Amino acid sequence: MTTVIDGKAAAASVVASVTSAAAELENAGLRRPGLAVVIVGNDPASHAYVGAKGRMAKQCGFNSIQHTLPEETSQEDLMAIVETLNADPDVDGILVQLPLPKHLNSEPVIQSIRPEKDVDGLHIINAGKLAVGDLQTGLISCTPAGAMLLVRQIHGSDLSGLNALVIGRSNLFGKPMAQLLLSANATVTIGHSRSRNLPELARQADILVAAVGRAGMVRADWVKPGATVIDVGINRVPAPERGEGRTKLVGDVAFDECREKAGAISPVPGGVGPMTIAMLMANTVIAAYRAAGKAAPRF
Numbered sequence: 001m002t003t004v005i006d007g008k009a010a011a012a013s014v015v016a017s018v019t020s021a022a023a024e025l026e027n028a029g030l031r032r033p034g035l036a037v038v039i040v041g042n043d044p045a046s047h048a049y050v051g052a053k054g055r056m057a058k059q060c061g062f063n064s065i066q067h068t069l070p071e072e073t074s075q076e077d078l079m080a081i082v083e084t085l086n087a088d089p090d091v092d093g094i095l096v097q098l099p100l101p102k103h104l105n106s107e108p109v110i111q112s113i114r115p116e117k118d119v120d121g122l123h124i125i126n127a128g129k130l131a132v133g134d135l136q137t138g139l140i141s142c143t144p145a146g147a148m149l150l151v152r153q154i155h156g157s158d159l160s161g162l163n164a165l166v167i168g169r170s171n172l173f174g175k176p177m178a179q180l181l182l183s184a185n186a187t188v189t190i191g192h193s194r195s196r197n198l199p200e201l202a203r204q205a206d207i208l209v210a211a212v213g214r215a216g217m218v219r220a221d222w223v224k225p226g227a228t229v230i231d232v233g234i235n236r237v238p239a240p241e242r243g244e245g246r247t248k249l250v251g252d253v254a255f256d257e258c259r260e261k262a263g264a265i266s267p268v269p270g271g272v273g274p275m276t277i278a279m280l281m282a283n284t285v286i287a288a289y290r291a292a293g294k295a296a297p298r299f
């Protein structure tokens with residue numbers, strides 16, 4: 001019987017723990033966690049995600065700040081906002097929503113965020129800590145941290161003897177996901193657009209993680225029987241069956257056919273996606289505890 005992994009329930013459980021951790025700070029007479037999200041431009045999906053982050057931050061009892069900047073914002077103006085947030089003692093976490101408009105270079109912006117406020121876990125200091133196996137003192141990128149929590153639900157925290165394939169090598173997901181799996185003792189391969197014979201590599205994976213941005217790329221004949229399949233793709237595709245001009249969200253995995261082969265599989269929507277925002281809340285409360293000189297909760 002295949003387990004369909006319930007990302008919404010897992011996210012709700014993380015959010016409940018974050019909410020009590022935030023309340024404990026306030027009850028101890030300390031300030032509540034502060035999360036600042038910066039969005040540049042008019043991308044509708046990015047605005048939807050940022051809106052959801054702000055609502056969730058409020059639900060967790062955080063101080064939620066949003067900077068909405070016009071499409072034509074300059075690199076200097078964006079970096080000046082980050083500097084102001086870096087210096088603001090009420091802000092524990094800073095996130096710059098990606099992607100930025102094409103004329104802006106995201107890397108200097110990300111690297112200008114103080115590492116202890118980098119709740120996206122993308123600063124080189126945080127990425128470096130993860131790369132050397134330090135999972136305790138930095139901040140870990142939200143989507144891989146969330147995906148890993150789902151993997152732990154199925155396999156526990158020791159993945160010794162298991163083969164994992166991560167398809168995708170982005171700084172936001174593929175690389176940190178591979179590091180997390182490696183830290184849990186899995187034997188890890190990273191596949192990408194230049195890899196030869198991805199289906200063959202996938203068939204050897206006990207844990208198959210897809211983050212390529214190609215709707216339904218992973219087919220049933222890629223899946224080892226009983227494998228855990230984690231779908232990180234978010235692709236909006238036409239859905240004429242729902243009416244003219246309608247669309248729907250699908251992952252990188254052909255869900256219906258892969259479900260037949262997998263032991264456990266995460267759906268899209270309702271799998272890894274909700275974990276991204278939950279783990280952002282977790283990182284923010286961790287940053288707030290550390291800023292207050294208190295031992296941070298673990299998630």
Ligand SMILES: Nc1nc2c(c(=O)[nH]1)N[C@@H](CN(C=O)c1ccc(C(=O)N[C@@H](CCC(=O)O)C(=O)O)cc1)CN2
Binds near residue numbers: 049098143276
């Ligand atoms: N600075 C960042 N930018 C982006 C990140 C990120 O982690 N940091 N990730 C993505 C987008 N993202 C959050 O920003 C995100 C994507 C998807 C979801 C989600 O909950 N998806 C739902 C479906 C939602 C829907 O119906 O549209 C799901 O999969 O069930 C949350 C956050 C890129 N940018």
